[in-house]
Amino acid sequence: xxxxxxxxxxxxxxxxxxxxxxxxxxxxxxxxxxxxxxxxxxxxxxxxxxxxxxxxxxxxxxxxxxxxxxxxxxxxxxxxxxxxxxxxxxxxxxxxxxxxxxxxxxxxxxxxxxxxxxxxxxxxxxxxxxxxxxxxxxxxxxxxxxxxxxxxxxxxxxxxxxxxxxxxxxxxxxxxxxxxxxxxxxxxxxxxxxxxxxxxxxxxxxxxxxxxxxxxxxxxxxxxxxxxxxxxxxxxxxxxxxxxxxxxxxxxxxxxxxxxxx
Numbered sequence: 132x133x134x135x136x137x138x139x140x141x142x143x144x145x146x147x148x149x150x151x152x153x154x155x156x157x158x159x160x161x162x163x164x165x166x167x168x169x170x171x172x173x174x175x176x177x178x179x180x181x182x183x184x185x186x187x188x189x190x191x192x193x194x195x196x197x198x199x200x201x202x203x204x205x206x207x208x209x210x211x212x213x214x215x216x217x218x219x220x221x222x223x224x225x226x227x228x229x230x231x232x233x234x235x236x237x238x239x240x241x242x243x244x245x246x247x248x249x250x251x252x253x254x255x256x257x258x259x260x261x262x263x264x265x266x267x268x269x270x271x272x273x274x275x276x277x278x279x280x281x282x283x284x285x286x287x288x289x290x291x292x293x294x295x296x297x298x299x300x301x302x303x304x305x306x307x308x309x310x311x312x313x314x315x316x317x318x319x320x321x322x323x324x325x326x327x328x329x330x331x332x333x334x335x336x337x338x339x340x341x342x343x344x345x346x347x348x349x350x351x352x353x354x355x356x357x358x359x360x361x362x363x364x365x366x367x368x369x370x371x372x373x374x375x376x377x378x379x380x381x382x383x384x385x386x387x388x389x390x391x392x393x
Contacts, residue, residue: 133324133326134195134196134324134326134327135276135277135324138195138226138228138229138253139253139255139277141228141229142226142252142253142255143255145227145228146255146256146258146259149258149262150258155258155261158258158261158262158265159261161265162261162264162265162293165264165265166264166293166294170294172269172294173245173246173247173248173269174247174269174296174315175187175220175247175249175269175270175296175298175315175316176296176315176316176346178219178220178246178247179219179220179316179346179348179368179369180346180368182219183393184217184219184359184370184390184393185219185363185367185368185369185370186217186218186219186220186370186372186386186389186390187218187219187220187221187222187249187348187369187370187371187372188210188213188216188218188220188221188222188372188373188376188382188386189221189222189223189224189251189371189372189373189374189376189377190204190206190209190210190213190221190222190223190224190236190240190373190377191222191224191230191231191232191251191373191374191377192204192224192230192231192232192377193229193230193231193232194229194230194327194374195229195230195327196327197374199231200374200377200378201377201378201382202231204377204382206223206235206236206237206239206240207239207240207243209377209382209383210223210240210243210244210248211240211243211244211383212381212382212383212384212386213246213376213382213383213386214244214245214246215383216383216384216386216387216390217386217387217390218246218386219246219369220246220247220248220249220270220369221240221244221246221247221248221249222248222249222251222371222373223236223237223240223248223249223250223251223268224236224251224252225237225250225251225252226251226252226253230251232251232252234262234266235266237250237263237266237267237268238266238267241266241267247269247270247296248267248268248269248270249268249269249270249271249272249298250262250263250266250268250270250271250272251272252271252272253274253277254271254272254273254274254286255277255278255282257285257286257289259271260286260289260290260293260295261293263290263293263295264293264294264295268295269295269296270295270296270297270298270315270316271290271295271296271297271298272297272298272300272318273286273287273297273298273299273300273314274300274320274324275299275300275301275302275306275309276300276302276306276324277324280308280309280312283299283309283312283314284312287299287312287313287314296315296316297314297315297316298314298315298316298317298318298348299312299314299316299317299318300318300319300320300350301317301318301319301320301337302319302320302323302324302333303337304337304340307340307341310341310342310345314345315346316345316346316347316348316369317341317342317345317346317347317348318347318348318349318350318369318371319333319334319337319338319341319347319348319349319350320333320350320351321333321334321349321350321351321352321353322350322351322352329351329352330352331349331352331353331358334349334362334365334367335361335362335365338362338365338366338367341366343366346368346369347366347367347368347369348367348368348369348370348371349362349367349369349370349371350371351371351373353370353371353372353375354372354375356389356392356393359393360393372389375389376389
């Protein structure tokens with residue numbers, strides 16, 4: 132198995148265990164109660180469209196390829212510092228085994244920030260969408276490489292019913308037919324999820340093939356402000372960046388310096 136297949140296989144086991152701990156009917160009822168109190172709508176796509184820089188700053192403590200990036204990173208400190216530094220939105224990893232994440236990271240960050248929060252994970256089951264709503268996320272990532280078109284279509288419909296936006300992640304031209312699904316934003320991952328090799332040129336190759344009426348997001352491997360300037364010219368409005376900030380001593384300050392160069 133490549134890395135993505137391994138992660139998804141483990142995710143199926145993980146979700147089954149979570150359903151044992153909190154049965155779906157209990158979680159769904161709790162989400163229904165939360166939604167009856169009204170949803171605070173924070174739109175990821177709108178935030179990226181209206182922001183001058185469109186940075187989605189990511190809280191990522193670990194990766195399968197690099198190991199620990201910032202093992203002691205705290206969700207109560209770094210995401211708020213990202214907001215203060217000028218991030219348009221926040222991405223928070225919730226996968227524990229491979230990325231050192233946790234659902235609690237969004238729970239802890241949510242009361243401290245007003246920016247839209249993307250739940251970054253490998254979503255394969257609608258149960259995870261209800262989790263995302265329950266912990267206070269505003270958007271979720273769906274990855275074409277581990278879902279078929281009908282699964283993406285169904286999960287997108289459920290996400291929208293829950294008031295969640297969907298960022299659909301593509302990697303290659305073979306996945307372009309997914310763009311007909313009514314998602315809120317389309318991301319191009321510059322990192323191959325099978326090998327974890329990164330190539331920012333992937334976003335430029337894909338740009339001319341993507342629908343320009345969608346909010347486009349370039350993900351992974353961006354470390355130079357000049358790259359963002361070129362990507363904006365190619366049609367992108369969002370730029371998901373994690374490791375560039377997280378590997379430094381003070382990620383929020385690094386983001387602030389990065390934006391100053393834009």
